[in-house]
Amino acid sequence: MVKSVSILGATGSIGRQTAAVCAGLGIPVAAMTTNKNIDLLEAQARRLRPQYVAAYDPQAAGVLGERLSDTSIRVGYGLPGLIEAATIAEADCVVTAVSGSVGLMPTLAAIAAKKRIALANKETLVCAGELVMTSARENGVDIIPVDSEHSAIFQCLSGRAAELKQILLTGSGGPFRGMARKETENVRPEQAVRHPNWHMGAKISVDSATMMNKGLEFIEAMHLFACRPEEIRIVIHPESVVHSMVELTDGTIIAQMGVPDMGLPIQYALTWPERRPSPSERLDLTKLSGLSFFEPDYPNLPCLTLAMACAERGGTAPAVLSAANESAVALFLGGRIGYNQIYDCVAAALERIEIIDAPELEEVLEADSAARTFVEEHYS
Numbered sequence: 188m189v190k191s192v193s194i195l196g197a198t199g200s201i202g203r204q205t206a207a208v209c210a211g212l213g214i215p216v217a218a219m220t221t222n223k224n225i226d227l228l229e230a231q232a233r234r235l236r237p238q239y240v241a242a243y244d245p246q247a248a249g250v251l252g253e254r255l256s257d258t259s260i261r262v263g264y265g266l267p268g269l270i271e272a273a274t275i276a277e278a279d280c281v282v283t284a285v286s287g288s289v290g291l292m293p294t295l296a297a298i299a300a301k302k303r304i305a306l307a308n309k310e311t312l313v314c315a316g317e318l319v320m321t322s323a324r325e326n327g328v329d330i331i332p333v334d335s336e337h338s339a340i341f342q343c344l345s346g347r348a349a350e351l352k353q354i355l356l357t358g359s360g361g362p363f364r365g366m367a368r369k370e371t372e373n374v375r376p377e378q379a380v381r382h383p384n385w386h387m388g389a390k391i392s393v394d395s396a397t398m399m400n401k402g403l404e405f406i407e408a409m410h411l412f413a414c415r416p417e418e419i420r421i422v423i424h425p426e427s428v429v430h431s432m433v434e435l436t437d438g439t440i441i442a443q444m445g446v447p448d449m450g451l452p453i454q455y456a457l458t459w460p461e462r463r464p465s466p467s468e469r470l471d472l473t474k475l476s477g478l479s480f481f482e483p484d485y486p487n488l489p490c491l492t493l494a495m496a497c498a499e500r501g502g503t504a505p506a507v508l509s510a511a512n513e514s515a516v517a518l519f520l521g522g523r524i525g526y527n528q529i530y531d532c533v534a535a536a537l538e539r540i541e542i543i544d545a546p547e548l549e550e551v552l553e554a555d556s557a558a559r560t561f562v563e564e565h566y567s
Contacts, residue, residue: 188212188214188457188458188461188463189214189279189280189303189457189458190214190215190279190280191214191215191216191217191277191278191279191280192205192209192214192215192216192217192278192279192280192281192282192305192457193216193217193218193219193272193273193275193278193280193281193282193297193302194206194209194216194218194219194220194282194284195220195269195272195273195281195282195283195284195285195290195293195308196220196221196222196282196283196284196285196286196290196307196308197219197220197221197228197231197284198221198222198224198227198228198231199284199285199286199388200386200387200388200449201282201284201307201333201449201453202219202221202282202284203227204449204450204453205282205284205305205453206219206231206235207450208450208453208454208457209235209457210235211454211465211466212454212457212458212463214457215235215277216235216236216237217237217238217239217275217277217278218237218238218239218240218241218271218272218273218275218277218278219231219232219235219237219239219240219241219272220240220241220242220243220268220269220272220285221240221241221242221243221247222242222243222244222247222285223242223243223244223246223247225242225247225248225250225251225254228240228242228251229251229254229255232255232258232260233258236258236260237260238260238261238275238277239260239261239262239263239271239272239275240255240260240261240262240263240272241262241263241264241265241268241269241271241272242262242264242268243264243265243266243268243269243285243289244264245264245265247264248262248263248264248265248268249264266289266292266293269285269289269292269293270292270293270296272293273293273294273296273297273300273302274296274297274299274300274302278302279302279303280302280303280304280305280457281293281294281297281302281303281304281305282305282307282333282453282456282457283297283304283305283306283307283308283311284307284308284333285308286308286310286388286390286391287308287310287390287509287513288310288311288314288506288509288510288513288555290308290310290311291310291311291314291315291319291551291552294306294308294311294319295315295318295319295322295548298319298322298323298326298328299322299326301326301327301328302328303328303329303331304323304328304329304330304331305331305333305453305456305457306330306331306332306333306334306337306456307333307334307453309334309400309403309404309407310403310509310513312406312407312410312411313403313406313407313505313506313508313509314505314506314509314510314551314555315506315548315551316406316407316409316410316505317410317545318547318548318551319410320410320411320413329459330411331455331456331459332407332411332452332456333449333452333453333456334404334407334452335430335431335447335449335451335452336356336357336358336404336408336430336431337404337407337408337411337431338430338443338451338452338455338456339357339429339430339431339432339442339443339452340354340356340408340411340412340431340433340443341411342443342455343431343432343433343441343442343443344412344433347433347435347441348412350435350436350437351412351414351418351433351434351435351436352418352433352434352435352436352438353418353419353420353433353434354408354412354414354418354419354420354431354432354433354434355420355422355431355432355433355434355440356401356404356405356408356419356420356421356422356431357421357422357423357424357427357429357430357431357432357480358395358398358400358401358404358421358422358423358424358483359382359383359395359423359424359425359426359427360398360423360425360481360483361382361383361395361396361397361398362378362379362381362382362383362396363379363396364423364425365484366487367487368486368487368489368527371526371527372525372526372527373525373526374396374525374526374527375526376389376393376519376520376522379392379393379396379397379519379526380392380393380396380520382395382396383425389520390513390516390517390520393516393519393520393529394512394516396526397488397490397491397526397529397530398483398488398490398491399490399491399493399494399512399529399533401421401483401491401494402490402491402492402493402494402495402497402498402508403494403508403509403512405419405421405494405495405498406494406497406498406505409498416495416498416499421483421491422480422481422482422483423480423481423482423483424478424479424480424481425479426475426477426478426479427447428444428445428446428447428470428475428478429442429443429444429478430442430443430444430445430452431443444470445467445470446467446468446469446470448467448468450465450466450467451465451467454467489530489534490512490529490530490533493508493530493533493534493537494508497537500542501544502542502543502544502545502546503542503543503546503550503551503554504537504542506546506551506554506555506558507536507537507540507542507554507555507557507558508533508536508537508558509555509558510536510554510555510556510558510559511532511533511536511537511558511559511561511562512529512532512533513559514532514558514559514562514563515528515529515532515533515562515566516529518532518562518563518566518567523566523567524566528566532562532565532566533562535561535565536558536561536562539561540554540557540558540561542554
């Protein structure tokens with residue numbers, strides 16, 4: 188089990204649950220960050236007493252510093268603040284729970300500082316998976332996935348990686364499963380964030396509705412488990428009981444099952460390779476009415492299809508995809524574009540922005556910036 192953690196994105200859904208898991212396991216929290224939710228971060232800091240906190244928003248950080256002036260807690264801001272939190276000497280594990288590609292640089296810094304990475308920020312591997320995984324190997328750093336699906340795959344593959352035939356990556360299908368694209372034209376933000384099984388942040392909830400999230404997870408799985416696109420199959424599983432599966436070379440399928448509770452994969456990332464008792468609800472198989480599995484309705488899921496095409500294309504295509512989607516979802520949540528326009532924004536960005544093969548880090552960051560600029564200039 189890790190000795191102390193730094194939580195990047197402590198005020199988000201995963202961050203809050205991580206703080207609760209740490210409290211339950213008695214793991215000290217050395218550092219915490221937020222974007223601008225300083226009310227919650229202040230409360231967390233007074234309760235958990237980290238050595239360092241940071242707000243990505245500089246103005247929010249200034250207010251936070253004033254509020255915590257009666258404590259010994261140091262306060263930082265911006266990307267340097269996130270990087271300091273990711274590399275703080277007191278933590279041996281960094282939980283990367285920030286939303287979006289802002290998590291990339293702090294994650295790389297944490298890897299260089301030889302911290303265990305409990306990865307809940309899929310955009311890091313989507314944007315720069317080869318660079319991140321290469322750095323992890325060179326530094327002898329373990330990257331333990333926190334996403335329920337990737338945690339499931341990680342657990343199912345334990346000691347069996349050489350026997351893998353294919354990954355069966357499950358997804359609930361989101362709140363609009365079974366609906367044709369023309370039926371989602373007038374979807375409102377409050378409808379899109381209403382996931383049937385999970386309680387998540389707004390951005391990831393919208394991604395789950397469009398199933399862009401499953402496409403991003405597809406790309407992430409390629410890097411985490413060193414797989415080719417043809418070795419990953421997406422399966423719709425509405426009940427969210429089987430969190431993912433692996434098929435081995437002899438045809439055996441191994442599944443990881445449990446209630447839809449992120450506390451379980453968070454705890455496992457912190458205790459691995461051990462397991463500890465958990466307060467999470469237990470899965471009672473006798474109370475299940477049934478488990479169902481379907482092929483995705485690809486014609487009505489263009490975001491998923493587009494993401495899988497980017498997985499095949501490689502280079503900076505996934506970085507453009509992720510950044511354009513992040514900007515488009517923000518516009519949708521702000522009421523500035525329609526739900527179906529999310530796909531239109533991302534597809535247009537991929538058509539207009541040059542894709543670079545085998546990019547260096549700077550080229551990944553430039554692709555990310557170009558995609559955001561394109562969406563904001565053409566659709567806001």
